Amino acid sequence: MNPIRIEKSTQLKPKPEQQSLGFGKHFTDHMFLMDYSSDEGWHDARIVPYGPLELDPASMVFHYGQAVFEGLKAYRSVDEQILLFRPDKNAQRINHSSTRISIPPIDEAFFVEALQTLIRVEADWIPSMEGTSLYIRPFIIATEAALGVRSSDHYLFAIILSPGGAYYEEGLKPIRIFVDNHYVRAVQGGTGHAKTPGNYASSLKGQMEAKEQHNCSQVLWLDGIERTYIEEVGSMNVFFKINGEVITPELNGSILEGITRNSVIHLLREWGIHVSERKISIDEIMRASDDGLLEEVFGTGTAAVISPVGGLFWNNRDIVINEGITGACSQKLYDTLTGIQYGKVQDKWGWTVKC
C-alpha cells in the first residue's frame, strides 16, 4: 500500500563511541514519519533527515496526552545479519494501545516494513560491541491544533532510532526494588494495559522517591484496588520462582503485556518448569521468603531482557532474595533470549526477523 519515500540526509553525524553509548542519548541520521487525517487515513510514509518536529502549541498531544508508543531493538548478529525480535508483537501491541486511546490503527505488516526500511537506511548505526543494539522507538501523537477534550483528527506516526550500550557491562546485576504502598501506576478500567505516555508520567514520582528515600532503583507497583497484588516492576513485568514453580501476575487489564514476558513463559514451559499466570499478593511473597521458598525474582523487558531482583523493601521490611545473587533460572533465560537475539542460539521459535 503506502510506498515509503526516502529523502537522504546530506550531512551525516559522527557516530558516538561504542564504549559510552548509554541509553536513549544519541539519535541516528534519519527518522520515519507518516501522517493521518480523517479524510486521507494514514498517508505520506517517508524517511527523512532526523530533526525537530514543528507542532502547533495547541496540538492535542500536549494537552490531552493522546499518544502511544513502542520499544524494541535491532541486534547485529554473530553472522553479521540485522535481527529484530518478534516485531509483529510490537505491531499488534501498538494497535492494542491505540484502540484504548482512540487512535486509528496502522497496518501491522506495514509497521514492520517501516521498521525494516528505516533500519536498512541506518544500518551503519547498529553498534557491534558485545551487548549493544539499536533501540527502536515507534510512536504516535495527536497533532490536530484544537482545544477541547475529544479525539484528534490528525496524527503523526514516527520512528526514531538510538544506538544503545550494553545494559549489563559485567554480567547480570541484581537490583533492589521498593514496593510502593502509596502511589498507583494503573487500575482496571484505566490504561495500564496500553503503552501510553500517561502511565509513565504517573510513575515518575514513586520512582524518584524509591531512589532518593530508599536507595532502590525501581518500584514494584501494587494493584490500585486492594494495594495487595503485584503488578509490575518499573518498565518490566515481574516473575517469582517459589518452591520450583514460577508465578507471574495474570494479564488483568492494568499491566502491560510484555513481549519478553510472553517469550519467558514460552521458554520456561518448554524447559518443563511450571508457570502460573495468576494473582499474587505481596503477603504471599513475604511468606515465601520467611519460609525459605522464594528462590528467584526477576523483571522482564526489552531494555534489560532479564533483570534479577536481589532485594525487596516493603513496609520497612528488607528482604534479600537468593543471597542477592543472580539465580540459575534468571541466568539461563537471559542467556537463551540474548542468544536468540544475537543469532548465537538457533531460533527454532521463529522469533527473529531479518532486516
Add this chain to the structure above:
Amino acid sequence: MNPIRIEKSTQLKPKPEQQSLGFGKHFTDHMFLMDYSSDEGWHDARIVPYGPLELDPASMVFHYGQAVFEGLKAYRSVDEQILLFRPDKNAQRINHSSTRISIPPIDEAFFVEALQTLIRVEADWIPSMEGTSLYIRPFIIATEAALGVRSSDHYLFAIILSPGGAYYEEGLKPIRIFVDNHYVRAVQGGTGHAKTPGNYASSLKGQMEAKEQHNCSQVLWLDGIERTYIEEVGSMNVFFKINGEVITPELNGSILEGITRNSVIHLLREWGIHVSERKISIDEIMRASDDGLLEEVFGTGTAAVISPVGGLFWNNRDIVINEGITGACSQKLYDTLTGIQYGKVQDKWGWTVKC
C-alpha cells in the same frame, strides 16, 4: 524576578467572526513562553508571535507524558475592564499538578503576571458579545530529548489564548449523561487530582462510546475501586441537590479540585444551603430519584460554568431529573458566577482580578 521580553508580531491575523467562534479553534497573534533547565531554573520569559514549537522527536513529553496544564478565561466586563476569575487558584493548581508529575514549580505571582501581560498584549482579541470570553491555556511540557523513564531536565512553559463563543447560545441547556461502569478515569494514588494530559487520554474512549452508543454528551465517572462512588462528569465536578441539601464528592485524591466547584460551595453556603463534601454512591442517587428527592444535578467547570444535568443513564436505567429542565439553584449559581465574571454582580469576594 523574570522580566518578560516582548517581541511583537509584524503580521496580525484577521479576527474571526464573534458569532461563530466555537471553542478552542482560533488562536491569537502571540504566545508566552518560558524555559526551564536544571542549571538555570525557569528563565527567558518572553511573549513572541504565535507559531509552531520546534521539538526534538525524542522530547520526553511525547513518550512519557510529563506535562500539566490549566484552563481559565478572561472576560470583557460591562464597564470595559478585562477581568480574570481567581487566577491565583490556577497558579496554585498548576504547581499542585506539577508536584505530582515531578515538574519544577513556577512562582505563583509570576504565573498571574505572565497571564496578565500576555492578555494586555492581546486585548483586542477578547470578544465582546454576550457570553463570549478569551480562553487561556497555560501548559508545561517536558522537552529534554532523551529516552528512558525519568524526570526531564528541560521544560517549556507556554500560554496560548483562544477567543471562545458563548457556551450557551439560548440559556442553560441540560445535558444527558452516561454513568460508566466499564472505564475508569483515575484512582487514588494515581494522578486524578492533577491536571495532567494522561487523565484526559484515558477518558476519550468512554466519552466516545457514551456519545455513539448512548447519545449522552458526557460521562459520569465512578471510582476505580468499588465502581460505586461518584467522581466527576467529563471535565467538570458534579453536584447533587437531594431533599434541600447539596452534595458533592469529597476531594479524595482521584478527582480534580475545580475552581468553579470551590466557588459554588462558597456561594451555596452563603445562601444558607447545606453543602456536604462526602462520598456519594450511584445507588444513593438512584434511590433519591425513586423517592422523588433528587431535585437537581449539575456539573461545574470553567468552560460551561454550570451545566445542568437533565438525565442520567446507568445500567439500562434512564432517569430524568427535574423534568429535564434547569433547576432554580443551578440557574442562580450560573447567573451569580457569570455576573461576577462579567462585572455585573458586585464582587464582594475578591474573586476577580483586573488585567
